[in-house]
Amino acid sequence: MDNVTRFFAQLNYFVDAVIIGVIVFIIVLLLVRLALNYADFNPFSRPVHLVRSWTDPSVNRMRRALLGFGFNPNIAPLIIILIAILFGWIAIQLADSLIGTVYGVIVAAHAGRPIALVGVLLYGALSIYLLMIFTRIILSWGQVGYGNWLMRFLIITTEPILGPLRRIIPTIGGFDISAIVAFFIIRLFQAAIQGTLMRF
Secondary structure (H helix, E strand, C coil): CHHHHHHHHHHHHHHHHHHHHHHHHHHHHHHHHHHHHHCCCCCCCHHHHHHHHHHHHHHHHHHHHHHHHCCCHHHHHHHHHHHHHHHHHHHHHHHHHHHHHHHHHHHHHHCCCHHHHHHHHHHHHHHHHHHHHHHHHHHHHCCCCCCCHHHHHHHHHHHHHHHHHHHHCCCECCECCHHHHHHHHHHHHHHHHHHCHHHC
16 A cells, blocks of 8 residues: 555645646746836737737736726736636645545555445545535636536536525625535534544
8 A cells, every 4th residue: 555655645746736837837927928018028029929829818808807896907917826826726625635535545445444435435525515616606706607617517516505505594794605604514524524434
């Protein structure tokens, strides 16, 4: 099992490093764009055109969203950097949950612990479900609609839990707290699974 543990540790590190590398690339690209906005470069030169062609779609979309909220559209690149970091963190958490669950299943199966194996699967599934709810909240704040494939998938998968909670739990000052309650319930179930099934 030492080789298996080492493999999954290296896999986890590699996946996290790739995700962080993508985040750093996005940050550098947007910082270069910011620098180009204030530097006296030929806007028709190949490097400038390349940077703008890569960043314009997301920056222009963010500019329109910021204008809709009454914010200065010039901060769009900085907002995209923060969003990239946030979604990078979500991706790392998702990857860690998946890899950790697979590793836990292998360890439980190797040790002949079927009850713990079921517990690991349930715990991992709930961890991924939590991330899906969190991602849906973030996307809804960004006014991502049902037409987006990711948002549509998240609504279809999380609404069976959030829908009934939304009908049962009253809003507080117009604020929907059903997602917060769902977080609490899922974390409670995870604690129960960790304290029962995963011990055997």
